[in-house]
Amino acid sequence: MSITIETLTGTDIVPILPDLARLRITVFREWPYLYDGDTAYEQTYLGLYVRSAGAAVIVARDGARIVGASTCLPMRDEMDAIRAPFEQRGLSADDFFYFGESVLLSAYRGHGLGVRFFEERERHALATSTADFATFCAVRRPAEHPAKPAGATTLHAFWARRGFQPLPGVTCALDWKEPGQTEETSHLLDFFIKPLRDKPVPAVLLQQENAL
Secondary structure: OOEEEEEEOHHHHHHHHHHHHHHHHHHHOOOOOOOOOOHHHHHHHHHHHHHOOOOEEEEEEEOOEEEEEEEEEEHHHOOHHHHHHHHOOOOOHHHEEEEEEEEEOHHHOOOOHHHHHHHHHHHHHHHHOOOOEEEEEEEOOOOOOOOOOOOOOOOHHHHHHOOOEEEEEEEEEEEEOOOOOOOOEEEEEEEEEEEOOOOOOOHHHOOHHHOO
């Protein structure tokens, strides 16, 4: 297995948008996201990373084939639902760099590419912004969910090894259609955070009384 990693920005992302869309649809259909996406919507959504001057897409290729990708951008360029939990607490979006999805085909997992995705996004954030923190959110699923595969576990331990801690009560809600559904439904996502520089996590993000 000979994998190359490349960081793309701006219009260099445009030629790979169809491949990124297909990859997201394939991977996010799996647990825990259970996302039933379509190519047209995905390419429109991914255009956000082309328009944001500070965004990047980290691409993993096996030869010419894109087998994984990871995204990041300044939080100020993210959708309202992502920014709101921070801005509603009086924090500036400029202090945060948002790590979007990491998607990797199953055959390529367990070879350190997930670690590389975090490393390359942190490198990009530090080189191109003054953000003090990296953050991302992940869908919350009940332990007894009927679609949960046997033996499935969360990635919380992996994220902790990357230096990310959960933010109890800091959540957002996003709508998407799951396989077998005809309409979109609301999904609750929890945030995780890591200091990129030598600054403590704002206390307002750690207040347990905000927990849902």
